[in-house]
Amino acid sequence: MKRNASPYPYRKGKVRPPSERRVRKTASRPLSSFNVMLCYATMFTTPPSAAASFRYVATAAFKFFIFQYMEKLHLLHIPVKHVDHALDSRIPFRPDSLHIYMDFINYWIRCMAMLERRFGIYNGSKLCAEYLRYLTLVYDEAYKLYRECMTTTCRPPCDKKRIAALRKADPHYMCVPSLHIAIICLTFSFYRMLFxxxxxxxxxxxxxxxxxxxxxxxxxxxxLYLKQHSVNCIPAALYMLTRIVPELFTPTDATAFIHQMFSTSGDISAEEKKAVTEYMDFMYERFLLEGCLEDDWRAPVLRWLGSYQPSMPQEQAEAPAAP
Incomplete structure (x- = not known):
């Protein structure tokens, strides 16, 4: 996807300011109150957002879902490497956090629903399309690394039905960089700019x-609670985002985000939190420094993957077998 040289490379046309009435109706509402079904119904049918919506869905379908299943079915033969770290064991396995993990799609769709309520469907869809172009960029860039080296982590056995369903649906070959992390950080930084x-x-x-x-x-x-990712996956995602959308997400943002993690958690000691966040901070700075003279953001991550020796958990773990 080509970027233009403006401060807003994926904006196509300006939007009219919303009426005072629309602002009053939405301003007092939390983002969590906006109904995502509005966007599911309009994003593909409203002209300003239709093309961006279809392109995003096609990109996510092929470059994330289908691509993983092609590897799982042995139609592809890309190396699959474990990226587990000893610090992962210091973070408890918490199946009860699944609802938070699964909220990451509605997390960004609720924001688009807010835009359509605040600006009107047609005007708001222009802003939604701008976000979707950024989102497609994230999938495109992550795919460039996945096609060189796929990554996975060990996941502890769990008899919870919803956890089992997640693991059955997810081949779990795309851990570095974490798209979960890249998307949520893209979202809050995009809306910070948009506001x-x-x-x-x-x-x-x-x-x-x-x-x-x-x-x-x-x-x-x-x-991390669900063991869907390792502590290595997060700094890689933050580094990627720093490189591909520097107008939105900066090294300062990345460092602040890392050190905010587990700051209110009661199930991780201060010592463990310090060890985890300092390691992620170190890895982020390593990628950033090694990549500063590289044209391709992937170079330091691929070098690290080539030499990394994972720390596998001692207990029996559920992990996808490399083809």
């Missing part, structure tokens, strides 16, 4: 910005 550019009220910017950030941290924690 300023489109002149949202001070209360909207503060309240919705805080809500987005807190939920992003919760989702990031859930990927």
């Amino acid at each position: 300023v550019r489109e002149r949202f009220t001070k209360d909207e910017k503060e309240r919705w910005g805080r809500e987005l950030y807190i939920r992003a941290v919760q989702i990031a924690e859930s990927v």
Whole structure:
């Protein structure tokens, strides 16, 4: 996807400011109250967002879902490498965090529903399309690494039906970089920019910005609680985002996000939190420094993957076998 040289490379046309009536009707609502079904019904049928919506779905379908199943069915033969780290064992396995983990899709769709309510469906869909172009970029860039080296983690046995259903549906070959992390950080940073550019009220910017950030941290924690990712997957995703959308997400944002994780968790000691976040911070800075002279953001991550020796858990774990 080509970027233009403007400060807003994926914006296509400006939107009219919303009426005061629309602002009043939406301003007091939390983002969690917006119905995602509105967007499911309009994103493919409203002209400004239709093309971006279809392109995003096609990209996600092939470059994430179908691509993994092609590997699982041995139609592809890409190396699959474990990226487990000893620090992963310091984070408890919490199946009860599944609902947070699964919320990451509605997390960004609720924001689009808010835009369509606040600006009107047609006007709001222009802003939705801008976000979807960024989202497609994230999938495109992550795929460039996945096609070189797939990655996985060990997951402990669990008899919970919903966990079993998740694992059955997910081949679990695309851990580095974590798309969960890249998408949630893209989302809060995109809307931080949008709230300023489109002149949202001070209360909207503060309240919705805080809500987005807190939920992003919760989702990031859930990927580690569920053992869907390792502590290695998060800094790789943050590094990728820093390189591909520097106008939205900066190294300062990445470092702040890492150190916000587990800050309110009662099931991880202060010592363990410090060890986990300091390691992720170190890995992020390593990727950033090694990649600063590289044209291709993937180079330092691929070098690291080539030499990394995973720390496998001692107990029996459920992990997809490499083809």
